[in-house]
Amino acid sequence: MKFSTYLTHIAGVKIYPIISLLIFVVFFVLVVFWMYRLDKNEIARIENLPFDDQKN
Amino acid sequence: MNQEKFFYDNKIPKAFAIACIFWGVVGMLLGVIAAFQLAFPILNFSDYFPYLAFGRLRPVHTNAVIFAFVGNGIFTGVYYAVPRLLKTPMWNKALSLIHFWGWQFIIVCAAVTLLLGFTTGKEYAELEWPIDILITLVWVVFGINLFGTIFTRRERHLYVAIWFFIASWVTVAMLHIVNSFEFPVSFMKSYSWYAGVQDALVQWWYGHNAVAFFLTTPYLGLMYYFLPKAADRPVYSYRLSIVHFWSLIFLYIWAGPHHLLYTALPDWAQSLGTAFSIMLILPSWGGMLNGLFTLRGAWDKVREDPVLKFFVVAVTCYGMSTFEGPMLSLKNVNAISHYSDWTVAHVHIGALGWNGFLTFGMMYWLIPRLFDTKLYSKKLASAHFWIGTLGIMLYAIPMYWSAFRSYFMMKAFTPEGQLQYKFIDIVQTVVPFYTIRAIGGTIFLIGVFIMVYNLIKTAKAGKFLASEEANAPVLAKEYVAPANSIWHSLIERRPLLLLVLSLIMVGIGGLVELVPTFLVKSNIPTIASVKPYTPLELQGRDIYIREGCYNCHSQMIRPFRYEVARYGEYSKAGEFVYDHPFQWGSKRTGPDLARIGGKYNNVWHFNHMLSPSSMESATIMPSYPSLYENTIDKASTNSKIHVMRKMGVPYPEGYEAIANQDLEKQANEIVTDLVSTDKHIKISSDKEIIALIAYLQRVGRDIKLEEKTNK
Numbered sequence: 108m109k110f111s112t113y114l115t116h117i118a119g120v121k122i123y124p125i126i127s128l129l130i131f132v133v134f135f136v137l138v139v140f141w142m143y144r145l146d147k148n149e150i151a152r153i154e155n156l157p158f159d160d161q162k163n
Numbered sequence: 164m165n166q167e168k169f170f171y172d173n174k175i176p177k178a179f180a181i182a183c184i185f186w187g188v189v190g191m192l193l194g195v196i197a198a199f200q201l202a203f204p205i206l207n208f209s210d211y212f213p214y215l216a217f218g219r220l221r222p223v224h225t226n227a228v229i230f231a232f233v234g235n236g237i238f239t240g241v242y243y244a245v246p247r248l249l250k251t252p253m254w255n256k257a258l259s260l261i262h263f264w265g266w267q268f269i270i271v272c273a274a275v276t277l278l279l280g281f282t283t284g285k286e287y288a289e290l291e292w293p294i295d296i297l298i299t300l301v302w303v304v305f306g307i308n309l310f311g312t313i314f315t316r317r318e319r320h321l322y323v324a325i326w327f328f329i330a331s332w333v334t335v336a337m338l339h340i341v342n343s344f345e346f347p348v349s350f351m352k353s354y355s356w357y358a359g360v361q362d363a364l365v366q367w368w369y370g371h372n373a374v375a376f377f378l379t380t381p382y383l384g385l386m387y388y389f390l391p392k393a394a395d396r397p398v399y400s401y402r403l404s405i406v407h408f409w410s411l412i413f414l415y416i417w418a419g420p421h422h423l424l425y426t427a428l429p430d431w432a433q434s435l436g437t438a439f440s441i442m443l444i445l446p447s448w449g450g451m452l453n454g455l456f457t458l459r460g461a462w463d464k465v466r467e468d469p470v471l472k473f474f475v476v477a478v479t480c481y482g483m484s485t486f487e488g489p490m491l492s493l494k495n496v497n498a499i500s501h502y503s504d505w506t507v508a509h510v511h512i513g514a515l516g517w518n519g520f521l522t523f524g525m526m527y528w529l530i531p532r533l534f535d536t537k538l539y540s541k542k543l544a545s546a547h548f549w550i551g552t553l554g555i556m557l558y559a560i561p562m563y564w565s566a567f568r569s570y571f572m573m574k575a576f577t578p579e580g581q582l583q584y585k586f587i588d589i590v591q592t593v594v595p596f597y598t599i600r601a602i603g604g605t606i607f608l609i610g611v612f613i614m615v616y617n618l619i620k621t622a623k624a625g626k627f628l629a630s631e632e633a634n635a636p637v638l639a640k641e642y643v644a645p646a647n648s649i650w651h652s653l654i655e656r657r658p659l660l661l662l663v664l665s666l667i668m669v670g671i672g673g674l675v676e677l678v679p680t681f682l683v684k685s686n687i688p689t690i691a692s693v694k695p696y697t698p699l700e701l702q703g704r705d706i707y708i709r710e711g712c713y714n715c716h717s718q719m720i721r722p723f724r725y726e727v728a729r730y731g732e733y734s735k736a737g738e739f740v741y742d743h744p745f746q747w748g749s750k751r752t753g754p755d756l757a758r759i760g761g762k763y764n765n766v767w768h769f770n771h772m773l774s775p776s777s778m779e780s781a782t783i784m785p786s787y788p789s790l791y792e793n794t795i796d797k798a799s800t801n802s803k804i805h806v807m808r809k810m811g812v813p814y815p816e817g818y819e820a821i822a823n824q825d826l827e828k829q830a831n832e833i834v835t836d837l838v839s840t841d842k843h844i845k846i847s848s849d850k851e852i853i854a855l856i857a858y859l860q861r862v863g864r865d866i867k868l869e870e871k872t873n874k
Contacts, residue, residue, distance in 0.1 A: 130671065131413060131671075132336060134409070134413075135409070135410070135413075138405065138406060142402050143402075145402065149173045150202060150401050150402065152367075153320045154391075154397040154398055154401040155397050156243075156248055157248065157391050157397075158319065158395075158397075159248075159318075159322075160631075160633060161248045162583060
């Protein structure tokens with residue numbers, strides 16, 4: 108049995124690319140949006156995480 | 164708040180660091196040998212034994228550098244950085260040990276089996292199925308340990324380096340499993356589940372993303388940890404690192420088809436690969452600038468500190484190769500670069516510059532800390548830096564030069580419309596460049612030896628800190644989200660969700676790319692005259708794969724005038740439907756073989772494989788005398804035909820039982836032809852060379868039959 112036969116059985120598979128494009132565009136917009144909303148103090152704390160082991 | 168006392172283990176990072184350096188030396192040494200082999204074929208030692216011929220050695224070199232050197236480099240960084248970023252020891256010591264020894268065992272198995280000729284014939288995934296399973300198991304052990312650590316952490320936020328590690332782990336798992344679908348024929352022999360175009364697409368989806376998620380994203384994780392540590396200042400922009408992460412893992416997975424431009428791959432898939440490759444410049448350069456800007460106002464430190472010098476060049480090389488990569492995915496540039504030394508130069512800017520120098524920088528920073536001392540000699544480290552840089556230049560420049568030189572020679576026509584140069588003329592003019600390249604590689608390796616000396620001296624001067632004590636408050640059960648951080652509360656504090664989202668990101672990219680090719684029948688037009696291989700040809704093909712012929716010979720003629728004139732009719736997708744695995748190759752050190760069938764007579768092949776230089780004095784191809792002694796493994800014919808039929812190759816039911824009769828008949832015919840053409844030839848029909856000749860005479864011929872019937 109060829110591998111492709113399994114995939115031909117997916118119904119409506121042609122819509123997959125469109126859905127995925129939408130998911131990604133929305134996801135990107137959300138990432139950028141939330142990134143700008145991030146709290147400055149919080150950023151300052153987490154970007155210093157690599158240095159925490161020196162303080163101990 | 165409740166402070167808890169715990170210990171960071173240094174033994175495992177130390178073990179991985181030693182393994183990384185050790186395998187680095189081995190892998191690079193093999194690379195140097197392979198490089199010299201191309202300039203001096205005698206170094207293949209193939210007159211004495213087949214094990215060190217270029218076709219077998221080169222996969223050991225690539226696998227050693229990628230999975231042994233860089234792999235152990237990743238684990239060194241992960242086992243050092245992750246506990247410190249999460250304020251907890253690694254979750255399970257036993258799993259850490261299993262991971263370490265399991266990985267080293269795999270490397271040894273890989274080296275031994277590849278040299279013995281056990282290979283699947285798919286680049287960077289050459290290992291046979293039992294080792295593939297072993298890799299999966301050890302990778303799962305690593306994953307359990309990583310996530311165990313994450314779940315027992317004392318720091319709510321997962322620092323961006325850890326995101327890169329998580330995404331790398333899950334994507335490598337997916338790539339490895341999908342690309343390794345293979346049907347075992349026997350212990351240590353299998354056929355790829357996919358055939359022809361589909362196999363090519365899956366392979367380069369894997370191959371490209373092995374570069375992305377094994378050589379790039381985990382090393383970006385290391386960059387985001389060790390660069391700030393070495394510079395003693397936080398990363399330039401943490402916000403940028405967030406965008407860098409999500410956009411990089413999203414875009415990378417789509418770019419695979421750019422390895423197959425102008426091939427028989429459907430056009431839409433090629434365009435998809437190009438489009439996403441161009442977009443990749445943005446996140447890649449965002450990441451590079453984020454790394455370099457971290458040093459803003461601290462460039463005076465770079466002058467003093469060899470660690471930072473290495474990091475700066477590593478990040479610059481990252482930027483260079485991630486600019487070059489998208490450029491190479493443009494069709495007009497790819498026409499020049501593909502199958503040429505340009506690709507070799509490109510990957511070595513990445514491997515020597517980005518992976519190599521980042522690893523060296525990390526080691527110069529880490530080893531003194533593990534041994535609680537100062538680096539033995541900054542001067543030697545600086546010397547290593549300059550020697551290494553010189554090595555990279557001497558490696559890359561001749562390769563670029565050779566690529567353009569051979570391109571212009573390949574496409575040169577005389578005024579009468581004939582090809583101006585034979586392939587061998589072109590080989591002859593680039594051999595000196597191969598020599599310089601090998602010297603460049605040697606210089607780079609000398610630098611590594613200086614590092615080894617320096618680090619051993621450092622370790623001897625200090626005392627190994629087996630563990631380091633630390634204190635941190637217990638993770639509060641009640642989660643209080645920081646201001647304006649919906650994102651954080653939704654995803655970044657939830658490692659499993661982060662894992663799943665990363666998987667969805669890369670999974671969809673992979674699906675969209677792969678599914679339609681499997682799905683739409685019209686993507687691969689079938690050609691009626693293309694028939695399955697005869698049993699003898701199939702055995703011959705397996706010998707072709709075993710000897711790693713694909714490392715130097717492509718089987719894919721692109722639709723260019725200068726290729727068609729040189730090699731014959733350009734390749735069609737439908738020609739490869741029975742090729743498990745595909746053998747398109749990625750580099751032409753020798754000529755393309757897609758239409759080799761019928762080009763020369765049997766005697767030519769017979770003499771050529773025994774002594775290539777007797778047919779073509781300037782050739783750099785190794786000889787294959789062992790093929791004249793080894794007998795064809797007829798016992799395997801039955802199971803080979805059986806497995807092929809299971810995968811859809813239309814051999815008649817029950818054919819496996821009588822296949823050897825056909826095999827012997829065809830072998831006798833070839834021997835009769837050999838002996839009648841050249842009376843000096845003495846060979847029995849059960850020798851491997853007969854099978855190989857049968858295969859080579861078959862390659863690319865089916866379509867010629869089609870032309871005949873159409874006329």
